[in-house]
Amino acid sequence: MLDQQLAAQLKAYLERVTQPFELVASLDEGKSSTELRSLLEQIAGMSDKITLRTDGNDARKPSFSLQRQGTDTQLRFAAIPLGHEFTSLVLALLWTGGHPPKESEETLQAIRDLPGEYNFEVYMSLSCHSCPDTVQALTLMAIQNPNIKVTIIDGALYQKEVEERQIMGVPTVHLNGEMFANGRMTVEELLAKLDTGAAARDAAKLNQKAPFDVLVVGSGPAGAAAAIYAARKGIRTGILAERFGGQMMDTLSIENFISVQETEGPKLSAALEAHVRQYDVDVMALQRAAAIKPAEQAGGLIEVTLENGAVLKSRAVILATGARWREMNIPGESEYKTKGVAFCPHCDGPLFKGKKVAVVGGGNSGVEAAIDLAGIVEHVTLFEFMPEMKADAVLQDKLRSLKNVDILTNAQTTEVIGDGTKVAGLRYKDRASNEEHQLDPAGIFVQIGLLPNTDFVKGTVELSKFGEIVVDARGATNVPGVFAAGDCTTVPYKQIIISMGEGAKASLSAFDYLIRNSTPA
Structure with missing residues (x-):
């Protein structure tokens, strides 16, 4: 074997x-x-x-x-x-x-x-x-x-x-x-x-922590880079690590991380965590931020409140909370998540072997998903909202060469149909004719991009119309002492290597802010 x-x-x-x-x-x-x-x-x-x-x-x-x-x-x-x-x-x-x-x-x-x-x-x-x-x-x-x-x-x-x-x-x-x-x-x-008592015990321990010089919120590529750069300056550094690697953990193949010809998301995520732990970084695992209070409102130090009720204080904060899968936001979608509505073709594809599935999204992720699934399932129907797919030409050519794939452009998905226990169909509208149609896939794989994880800073930190944290060339936000990096920000091109660079930049900017402001941790 x-x-x-x-x-x-x-x-x-x-x-x-x-x-x-x-x-x-x-x-x-x-x-x-x-x-x-x-x-x-x-x-x-x-x-x-x-x-x-x-x-x-x-x-x-x-x-x-x-x-x-x-x-x-x-x-x-x-x-x-x-x-x-x-x-x-x-x-x-x-x-x-x-x-x-x-x-x-x-x-x-x-x-x-x-x-x-x-x-x-x-x-x-x-x-x-x-x-x-x-x-x-x-x-x-x-x-x-x-x-x-x-x-x-x-x-x-x-x-x-x-x-x-x-x-x-x-x-x-x-x-x-x-x-x-x-x-x-x-x-x-x-x-x-x-x-059930673990959250309360964790909160009590976290409340006893001394203030940080730099507190990083998020442990994806941007957060890990920020924590490493801060720790190398010899200052007190903490990182809220809900899940090391973040969205990268859901990425199977990575072939554009310069100097590494090919790797996998989980493997690179493990390397990130190992690198962070080489330094004197206080890693607080399984913790998620719920709110942030600027220093001027919190008595001189920025306060970050966690979902378990704990409050951490820091002279500077770097927000690197990444993004999550964008949903279709149509009736039936939330009811049938994990019951036919899926977001990871590599994980869930084998469960639909020999069945018909739909892929929603004609960008690179959607087309790659359709190509992968076509080798497992009976038939794939790809839905693209716009008149033309946005994926790279080489991927489109590969997709069109597959005999068990249909491509529907100008198609707006309108409702996920289920039988009470699992997906039974997908309704969509032809945007050119306004005609309504229905297909009956057993699974629906949603691949329509990402949403920034920034809900907890609304009303405190300036956000763009897309919910991204607005940052300047140095990674600074509109709140003094608060910086941001990676996929949660307005920086264009959501790529691993760009997020790492932005994390390092935000950390250097935070250190520069600290040496110009005398409030001690």
Whole structure:
């Protein structure tokens, strides 16, 4: 199953296993079971501490559990975890075999201290670059706490089950048979969702923090660059890191980051976080700003109020809150999110294998999505509001060469139709004739651009008519001591490399502001 290079890498990793454990496979006579058996035999042959049994009797076949001797670990893969989940497999093997995880002891103890019993089922797809974070977080929790049972299910392998449970987006997590969460989740996010008192405890800790010289709000490319540049000046720096990488985490392929020929969003995001943590930066994870109060109204220091009620103070603030997917804002859209309305073709595309889908948006993102989906689904219909698509010519040529793609220009989507549980159709208007039409796709992938995450500064910081923070050439806003950078600003061209440069510039401008103003932190 594993090629020579992957096998060599895995064997090197398995040398770190210190405690014996079993792989217990539940198999049938199908092709997938044969493939899983081959993979597990290969793994077991790499370490004398791993034993393979094939007498499992789980209802999901193929699947396998990992069981360390002397423990009650309840971790099962109803999948052949390759593709984006190969790393999840490696970590599951290492952690089950006694290799310590990188998480802090505080986090690990919080997992062990969770009261009650939990039966998690997480549905993923091997092509989903968002799924591994959730899979690995739940894997860790299952290994650390015997009262947590986790089953990781490949939606493409168990398509009938996915259809019965009406799962139309991954990762999707069920807890004790009920819908629990959808989308990428970290260990900290899962703990916060399970431990209802966590937010209040976090707020109390944050309220005790001393004022910062520079507080960065946001941890995408702009925020990370700003934090690094500020920390290198030797000043007290903090960063509100709701999700390192931001929108970049949802980007599969990056080929225009100069000097790096090709990388992936999650990989570059991890590198950003590692770089920030090399410096003396106070990283406050899973925190989102709710309001900002200028220094002149707050007694000399800028105040940032968080959603959990905590208040942080700083001499200067850099807003780098990025952007989010723009929605169609039509009836039915919000009701059927994750039930057929999707925003990530790489993540959710495999769930629509053999079905008809629609892509809304004729820019580069929309056309790229349609091209990717055309290789998976039965048919793709692309909707473009304007008379002509805006995507690069090379992408349009590729799209038009595909036989299972239709392109509708001058088409205004007007309503998402559903049957109460999932998407059943999409209504649209021909803008040239004003005629109404309806198609019946099983999924609708929305790719119509981004909206800046600036709602919390309305009325305080000047915004453009598009909701972007207005900045000058130095990244300064209209509020003294408040700077901004990246996709949330009026700076044109929303690109990773531009955001990083703007973050660095805003940080240098903030430092220049500090040395010209004597208010000490």
